[in-house]
Amino acid sequence: MKRCLPFVVLMVVTALTATAQAADKSAGETLYADECAQCHGREGKGMASFPSLTGRDADYIASRLETYRAGERVGANSSLMIPNATDLSDEDIANLAAYLGEQPE
Structure with missing residues (x-):
């Protein structure tokens, strides 16, 4: 069993890396510009009551997007975010997360 542990760890890391690489950052950037920038700002630094998204993991x-998509309230802007997230696919969420996750603060 001890000899199998490194192999299992390697397989898990490989699977997680493949999932992260599967996200299309360019598609996330386009979707962000089309759907999110109006409230969160072109650079994701937030505007008015809309929070900054830069520096977020x-x-x-x-x-958060999955929570909003499920219709769950998690903050003051939930009533604004829930309708915006409702039509996001898993792929859209992965792409947005990949793009935003690399934006510096």
């Missing part, structure tokens, strides 16, 4: 972005 891709997993955080994906989790």
Whole structure:
């Protein structure tokens, strides 16, 4: 069993890396510009009551978008985000998370 552990760890890391690489950052950038920038700003630094998205981890972005898509309230802007996230596919969320997860603060 101890000899199998490094192999299992390698397989998990490989699977996670492949999933992260599967996201299309360019598609995320386009979707962000078309759907998100109006409220969060062209550079994702936030505007008015809309929070900054820069410096956020891709997993955080994906989790929040999935939560909004499920119709769950998680903050003051939930009533604005839920309708915007409802039509996002898993691929859209992965692409947005990949793009936003690499934006510097």
